[in-house]
Amino acid sequence: MSDDQNAVHGRVEPIESHDGATDDDGSRSGRLTRRRVLATSGALLVAGVGGAGPAAAAGSSGGRVQPPSASASPGPIDPRPPGDVSLESVEAVVDERMADVVENGDVVGANAAVVRGGEPVLTAGYGDTSLTDGEAVDADTPFRVGSLSKPLVWTAAMGLIEAGEIDPEEDVRTYLDAVPVADGEPITMAHLATHTAGFEERNQGLWVSDPNEARPLATVLQEEQPARVRPPGELASYSNYGTALAGQVVADVAARPLDEYVEEQVFEPLGMETAAFEQPPPDGSAAGYTAALGTPSPAPGLALELWPAGSLCASATDMSRFMRSQLGDGSVDGGRALTADGLARMQERWFAHHPAVDGIGFGWFEDTRGDVRTLWHNGSIPGSFYSHLLLLPEADVGVFLAYNTDVGASAARDVLDGVLSEAVGSTEPSERRPSGRPERAGALEGTYRGLRIAETTHSKLFTTLQAAELSVSVDDEGYLVTQAGGGRTRWVEREPLVFDQADGTETLAFGGSDDEITDLYVGWQALRRRSRFESLGLHGALAAGSAVGMLAGVVGYPALAGWRSLRGSDGDEADDGSNEDGGERSDEDGMDGSDVDTADARAQKYSDGGESPTPTGERVNAGDESRLGALLAMLDSPGVARSTIGGSIVAILAFLVGGTAGIVVDPTLLSDPPGWYRALLLLPVIASLGTAVSLASATLAWRSGTWSRRSLLHYGVVAAGTALACWLLYYWNLFGTPG
Structure with missing residues (x-):
């Protein structure tokens, strides 16, 4: 159900997948293209763009540079003019390359369709439906097409817009009956269609292992509503939830289930x-x-709770007819889902972060190859299916590809490169050279990260690891230099905050205010400047330091206890440490439970007199003296400090081992957290409480002078590592609840 949105190097390529990993062949060249920049997002989700209205000029005076207004009336932004397109061999390229990937054993089964001039010129199947029954795939074999479900939902929505039943600029709360949307600025269908509603990424509500366990759509939309982390209409970040919510709007307005409405208004008229x-x-x-281990093996049959975003099954024949309905005048053998005006409106650009980069139509992503504008969408099911649909509206050409094996993303890239090379050709531009340093060069430099992150839930770490990240600098020759995944690309400033690839055809732009550059725009996607504190490298170093500290406890304490056991130690040996009064202290203080001060002596110390001091210096009445004295006496022990910090380390390690094993074994763990995993999330809380108790105990023991210097130093290293681990788990939302 994921969409890998990529339009890079002027090629339509998967960039970022919302449910499946997408590789980037840009790495082979060592160059940074849009494909490479965005493919570093890795796996899990798709990105999208949406909004309406013209983009304001970057660097406008006074305040933040405004993106295209999502509140303005939607209307076309003139696409680049069409170029020369050769169509004679498109179907031959598709047929040959699809057959090759199946014959090579990389893909079990696939199907494809090519339409041209309003007619199907290729609908074909390749390989087998499965490895067990040997049934051949044909043009009518249904495939799961993941997020290619979305253009069908948006087609149905546009039909209601045409009929005047939905205003795309009206707050969706006007239309929703069963799903309350959190208070805040109005969210419109235009926002949802362009992925600019401002939702964070959220895995909960996506995948379940058993379709019978899926909750009703309205229930999932209500219970799994993502946090709104940015104003609507500002930046695009692909959202499965957004399309599912739009599907509920369609259902509520049409007063019937969404699947029935799409069947009646789209599938039946088009003959799908x-x-x-x-x-x-x-x-x-x-x-x-899945071919993750080299040889295709059966993948788990996952089901999607937010089903409008990615549960469609369709054949090459079906998608051939859908593509025909999106080209020409939209008529398919006398039937249609949209009028010609509705079709044109759906394909207009509704949002772009900047006029110099590609944008988004009403549910379609925009890309250019040379002077040819393309529209596209793709989809995937984690660990199995991949599909891609490409339209060249000016040429009246459409291509659909589907694979039942998870290497389909790279296979599709090869086919689509061939199609576009055949249809549009490729021209190597002359190398550009800068005339000087870029304007505001210092403000541009930094690291920018993709927006598709679960900022408030337990998926924060995993989505951050998958997010695209791009480093920007300016070299001595005046080139802007971008780096990602080991690749390095140079850019030349065309105008303030807009850069063209020095030896290619790509363009990127920046946005922000007069005081600060905050955003980088690549294709239809946006990346936001991250701080040094948010660096994964820094957090990795902190995690490594934490591990060293905890390892000192895991190994050090048992090793010392074992050494004493071998020596027959009774706790009397002195070390070279001394207490604060200058006396000698045992190196084993508290390790075996027999501290230098006995428990009775400590109790007497905290019970001496009519009132007892607390660690903060407050006085306690005699009536409470015995209970508090016993508690403080128990805590005033290096042995207690060590044992509680050891328990905290055990809790943290149990969480890490259990969580890692769960993710490996259960592909739905992040989207459908089971009870045992929810219980596991309590371990970091327990570890934090244990660490706090241990530190209190260590403080009392230190004030009493019952630590040796060497033992106190060792404990400090262990406690610091454990406390740091607790903080890291808290920062990444792996603390208490999934969120």
């Missing part, structure tokens, strides 16, 4: 006979496979 929002897939569908 096997297309269906159905989980599990209908009989005769292709089975899913």
Whole structure:
């Protein structure tokens, strides 16, 4: 159900997948293209862009540079003019390359469709539906197409907009009956279609292992609503939740279930006979496979709770007819889902971060190759299916590809490169050279990170690891230099805050205010400047230091206890440390439970007199003296400090081992957290409480002079490492609840 949105190097490529990993072949060249920049997002989700209205000029005086206004009336932003397109061999390129990838054994089964001039010129199947029954794939074999479900939902929504039943600039709360949307600025269908509603990424509500366990759509939308982390209409960040919420709007306005409405208004008029929002897939569908271990093996059959975002099953024949409905005048054998005006409106640019970069239509992503504008979308099911749909509206050409194996993303990239090279060709531009340093060069430098991050839930770490990250600097020759994943690309400033690739065709732009540059725009996606504190490298170093500290306890304390056991130690040996009064202290103080001061002596110390001092210096009445004295006496012990910090370390390690094993074994753990995992999230809380008790105990023992210097130093290293681990788990939301 994921979409890998990538339009890089002027090629349509997967960049960032919301449910499956996408590799970037830009790494082979060592160059940074849009594909490479955004493919570093890795796996898990898709990105998108949305909004309406023209973009303000970057660097405008006074305050923040404004992105295209999502409150303005939607309307076209003129695309780049069409260039020359050669179509004679497109279907041959697709057919040959699809057959090759199946014959090579990389993919179990695939299907494809090419339409041109309003007619299907290729609908074909390749390979087998599964490895067990040997049934051949044909053009009518249904495949799970993941987020290619979304353009179908947006087509249905545009039909209601055409009918005047939905205003795309109206607050969706006006139309929703069953799902309350959190208070805040209005969110519109234009925001949802362009992924600019301001939602954070959220895994909960995506995948379950059993379709029968899926909750009703309205329930999931209400219970798993993501936090709103930025104003609507400001920046685009791909959202599965947003499309599912739009599907609920369609259902509430149409007063019938969404799947029934799409069947009636889209599938039936277009003759898409096997297309269906159905989980599990209908009989005769292709089975899913993963090639993660080299040889294709069966993948788990996951079901999507936010089903409008990615549960469609469709054949090459179905998608051929859908592409025909999106080209020309939208008519397919006399049937249509949209009028010609509605179709044109759906394909207009509704949002762009900057006029110099690509934008988003009403549910479509925009890319250019040479002077040719393309629209596209893709989808995936984690660990199995991948699909991609490409439209060249000016040329009246569409290409659909689907694979039932998770290497389909790279296979599709090869096919689409071939299609675009054949249709548009490629021209190597002359190398550009800077005339000087870029304007505001110092303000541009820094590291920028993708927006598709679960900022408030337990998926924060995993989505951050998958987010694109790009380092920006200016070299001595005046080139802007971007680096990601080991690749390095140089750029030349065309105008303030807009840069063209020095030896290529790509463009990037920056946004922010007169005081600060905050955003980097690549294709339709935005990356935001991150602080040094947010660096994964810094957090990795902190984690390593924490591990060293905890290891000192895990290894040091048992090793010391074992050494004493071998020596027959009774706790009397002195070390070279001394207490604060200058006397000698045992190196074993508290390790075996027999501190230098006996428990009775400590109790007497805290019970002496009518009132007893607390660690903060307050006095306690005699009536409470015995209980508090016993508690303080118990805590005033290096042995207690060590044992409680040891328990905290055990809790942290148990969480890390259990959580890692769970993610490996259960692909739905982050989206459908089981009870045992929710209980596991309590361990970091317990570890934090244990660490606090240990530090209190160590403070009392230190004030009493019952530590040797060497033992106190060792304990300090262990406690610091453990406390740091607790803080890191808290920072990454792995603390108490999934969120």
